[in-house]
Amino acid sequence: xxxxxxxxxxxVCRAETRPLxxxxxxxxSDSYGADLKDPVSAQYRWSDLVIDPxxxxxxxxxxxxxxxKNSYGGYTGFRTIAGTVKRNHGKVVSYSYxxxxxxxxxxxxxxxxxCRVWGYxxx
Numbered sequence: 001x002x003x004x005x006x007x008x009x010x011x012v013c014r015a016e017t018r019p020l021x022x023x024x025x026x027x028x029s030d031s032y033g034a035d036l037k038d039p040v041s042a043q044y045r046w047s048d049l050v051i052d053p054x055x056x057x058x059x060x061x062x063x064x065x066x067x068x069k070n071s072y073g074g075y076t077g078f079r080t081i082a083g084t085v086k087r088n089h090g091k092v093v094s095y096s097y098x099x100x101x102x103x104x105x106x107x108x109x110x111x112x113x114x115c116r117v118w119g120y121x122x123x
Contacts, residue, residue: 015119017048024092028064031095032081036068043067045078050119058087062095063115063122080122082111
């Protein structure tokens, strides 16, 4: 748990942000969407990527919100998702899910806390 919260943590005053390119959004939605009931219908609210210039390595935390359909075909409402992205020359090349789901309130709360630690202001 502590390793998850430390990975990609940023100092808010030193952090830089940038919007994701369309190709980067596709990498994340394809990876995360693979486990959704109906990935094509998922609605995403993308956050700017927060990067700490002093961070070492090519993996940083990334948070976004998603509204996905459940088994009954209804939308569950927007939920915060926390994961990490790997970068190559500054571009996102892969995504790994860490926390946040519509089915587990505890993981949803954990995702929101992780995102705050990483410097994301998700609403």
